[in-house]
Amino acid sequence: MYLIVALGNPGPEYQFHRHNAGFMVGEELRRRHGLPRLRSKFQGLSAEGRMNGARVVLLLPMTFMNSSGKAAAEAARKHKIPVERILVIHDEVELPFGEVRLKEGQGLGGHNGLRSLQQCLGSRDFWRVRVGVGRPDHTDEPLIDHVLAPFSEPRDEILGLIERAADVADEWLAGQGGGSCLV
Numbered sequence: 001m002y003l004i005v006a007l008g009n010p011g012p013e014y015q016f017h018r019h020n021a022g023f024m025v026g027e028e029l030r031r032r033h034g035l036p037r038l039r040s041k042f043q044g045l046s047a048e049g050r051m052n053g054a055r056v057v058l059l060l061p062m063t064f065m066n067s068s069g070k071a072a073a074e075a076a077r078k079h080k081i082p083v084e085r086i087l088v089i090h091d092e093v094e095l096p097f098g099e100v101r102l103k104e105g106q107g108l109g110g111h112n113g114l115r116s117l118q119q120c121l122g123s124r125d126f127w128r129v130r131v132g133v134g135r136p137d138h139t140d141e142p143l144i145d146h147v148l149a150p151f152s153e154p155r156d157e158i159l160g161l162i163e164r165a166a167d168v169a170d171e172w173l174a175g176q177g178g179g180s181c182l183v
Helices: 018-033 065-079 113-119 143-147 156-179
Strands: 001-005 040-041 044-051 052-063 084-092 100-104 126-132
Touching: 001 018, 001 065, 018 044, 018 084, 018 126, 018 143, 018 156, 040 052, 040 113, 044 065, 052 065, 052 156, 065 113, 084 100, 084 113, 084 156, 113 143, 126 156
Parallel strands: 001 052, 001 084, 084 126
Antiparallel strands: 040 044, 044 052, 100 126
């Protein structure tokens, strides 16, 4: 079994913000694979099912970004999922808008959601899909204001980014032995 943790902040006021890129990718994966409706569980919204032949728990923590690790650790403990079978999907300001990269472990890049995951899981050896949201265009704009603002890019480019990030998650799962994945 695998745990896919899609990071974001709860509430309609954050729905299409850069910091919620993980939530958007999680919803795309749920839709793409026909997972059941999200239900309240593990301090978040969760669905269980199969993706690319593998059993997965998809989790959108409702603890706010900076406490995401609590929800992920609860789900991992309940299902006895080791950290190397956890994939975290999150926004990444160090990547330009539109880029998506897969990474295992290493640094947290100042991302408080990842820091919470490391603290609660006791490891940073989880896998990550980094969804590039870029840095502010203006150097005087605080980074927090940038990530807590809606995307400014055209809708079709945002949808393309979300689909590419979901493709990377699918490829990761297929490479873990979940099955084949056509991307």
